[in-house]
Amino acid sequence: MEENRKIIKGNIAFTPRFGKLEVRENSFIVIEGKQVKGIYCELPAEYKNISVTDYQDALIIPGLVDLHFHAPQFANRGLGFDLELLPWLEGYTFPEEAKFINAAYAQEVYKKVVTELWKWGTTRVVLFGTIHKEATAKLMELLAQAGLGGYVGKVNMDRNSPDILIETTEQSLTATEDYIKDTVDRYQLVKPILTPRFVPTCTPELMAGIAKLAKKYNLPVQSHLSENAGEIAWVKELHPECQNYASVYHKFGLFGQQPTIMAHCVYNDDTEIELMAKSKVYVAHCPYSNNNLASGIAPVRKYIDNGIIVGLGTDVAGGHEVSMAKVMAMAVQVSKLKWLATDKKEKFFTIPEVFYMATKGGGSFFGKVGSFEDGYEFDALVIDDSCLEVSAYNRYSIEERLSRFLYIGDYKNIVARYIAGAKIEQPQF
Incomplete structure (x- = not known):
C-alpha cells in the first residue's frame, strides 16, 4: 500500500x-x-x-481548468483584433483551420499547444479541434502522451462555412462516429466530446444527429452561445420558430440532455438563463476573447446567482493568453466594469471567487476535480x-x-x- x-x-x-x-x-x-x-x-x-x-x-x-480552447487557432493569437466575431472568423479563423487537413502541420501546431498548456499549469482542458478527424485524433494523442486531462472535439459544420471546411451532414456524422469509436476508450484522462461549432454552421439534421451520438456513447457536448449581437441576429433569421438562441440547441437535444458547456453567454435573456439553470448547462466565461472581439461583458454574477456553474476559458485564439492565472485576473477586472455598468448592482468578483471558477467550478465538469x-x-x-x-x-x-x-x-x-x-x-x- x-x-x-x-x-x-x-x-x-x-x-x-x-x-x-x-x-x-x-x-x-x-x-x-x-x-x-x-x-x-x-x-x-x-x-x-x-x-x-x-x-x-x-x-x-x-x-487549473480551461473549459474553452480552440487548439487549431493557436498560431493566430494576437491577430485580427480590430474585427468583431463574424468577420474575424471569415478573415482569420477559417483560413487557419483549413490548414489542418495537412497532418504534418497539425502535429507541429498541436505539439506546441500541449507544451504551452503544460507550461502554464493547465491540468484539464476542453478543446475544439477542426473538422479533420485525423488531426483531431492526433491532438488527443499528444494531450494524453503529455499526461494532461481533457476532452477533445472534432468540429461539425455543414452549412454557412467555406467550401474547404464544409462537410455534408452524412460525412460529418460518419466521421464523428468513427472518431468516437477510435478514441472513446483509448486514453484514461482524455476523451472525445461532441462539438457542433455553433448554430449558424450546423443544419437541424446535423444537430439532431450529433445529439443522438452524444446519447448513444454517453458523451458531453460543447458549443458557443450568444457571444455576439450579430451572431444572435443570424440565429434568429435561421430559426425564427425558436424563442431564442438557447432554445435552438434545446430543441435538437444539445442543451443539457448530456453534460454541456456553452462558451461566452454574453447576451442571454432571463428565459434562456432559466433554461440553462434547469438544464444544468455550464458556462465557459472567456473574458479576454470577449474583450478582444468587442463582444461584451457577460453577466457572470447573474448566472451564478441563478445556480449556473461557471468555469473559465482562454478561448484561444479569440483570447491571446494561454495562462489561466491571467484569465482569472482578467475575470476580476471585467467584472469591475460590469459593476460600474450596472450602477454598482452586479458585484465584482473576488480572488477566491475566480479561483473557484478556474478550479472546482470548471473541474466539476470532469467529476471530482479541482x-x-x-x-x-x-x-x-x-x-x-x-x-x-x-x-x-x-x-x-x-x-x-x-x-x-x-x-x-x-x-x-x-x-x-x-x-x-x-x-x-x-x-x-
Whole structure:
C-alpha cells in the first residue's frame, strides 16, 4: 500500500465552496493512488513511514481548468483584433483551420499547444479541434502522451462555412462516429466530446444527429452561445420558430440532455438563463476573447446567482493568453466594469471567487476535480513565488500571495505539476 501513497507538504490553498478560500499553512496532503486522502497539520502515525516531498514555503493549489480552447487557432493569437466575431472568423479563423487537413502541420501546431498548456499549469482542458478527424485524433494523442486531462472535439459544420471546411451532414456524422469509436476508450484522462461549432454552421439534421451520438456513447457536448449581437441576429433569421438562441440547441437535444458547456453567454435573456439553470448547462466565461472581439461583458454574477456553474476559458485564439492565472485576473477586472455598468448592482468578483471558477467550478465538469477535499483526484500546482517578494519586511498572507501570482507571476513560478496523483514532467515531443 505504501508504494501507492505519496505525501507532499507546503502552504495549501483551495476553494471547497464558491468564494471560500481554505488555507492550510505548513501542512501535509496525503494522496492514495489518484485521490486526496486527507490534509493534516501533523501526520498520523499510519503515515510515518512514507517519505514526504517537502515544498517548504511554496503554495500548493489545485490544477487549473480551461473549459474553452480552440487548439487549431493557436498560431493566430494576437491577430485580427480590430474585427468583431463574424468577420474575424471569415478573415482569420477559417483560413487557419483549413490548414489542418495537412497532418504534418497539425502535429507541429498541436505539439506546441500541449507544451504551452503544460507550461502554464493547465491540468484539464476542453478543446475544439477542426473538422479533420485525423488531426483531431492526433491532438488527443499528444494531450494524453503529455499526461494532461481533457476532452477533445472534432468540429461539425455543414452549412454557412467555406467550401474547404464544409462537410455534408452524412460525412460529418460518419466521421464523428468513427472518431468516437477510435478514441472513446483509448486514453484514461482524455476523451472525445461532441462539438457542433455553433448554430449558424450546423443544419437541424446535423444537430439532431450529433445529439443522438452524444446519447448513444454517453458523451458531453460543447458549443458557443450568444457571444455576439450579430451572431444572435443570424440565429434568429435561421430559426425564427425558436424563442431564442438557447432554445435552438434545446430543441435538437444539445442543451443539457448530456453534460454541456456553452462558451461566452454574453447576451442571454432571463428565459434562456432559466433554461440553462434547469438544464444544468455550464458556462465557459472567456473574458479576454470577449474583450478582444468587442463582444461584451457577460453577466457572470447573474448566472451564478441563478445556480449556473461557471468555469473559465482562454478561448484561444479569440483570447491571446494561454495562462489561466491571467484569465482569472482578467475575470476580476471585467467584472469591475460590469459593476460600474450596472450602477454598482452586479458585484465584482473576488480572488477566491475566480479561483473557484478556474478550479472546482470548471473541474466539476470532469467529476471530482479541482479541490483538495477527500476523494478528489489530486491535480495540483506547486508555486514558488519567492521571486515576487519585494522585501523581508513584506509579509503577505496566502490569499495575497495567490493574488500576486495571478497578476504578476508567470509559468516560471510553477515548479511542479500533478495530475490524477502523478507528477507530470515537461512533454518531450
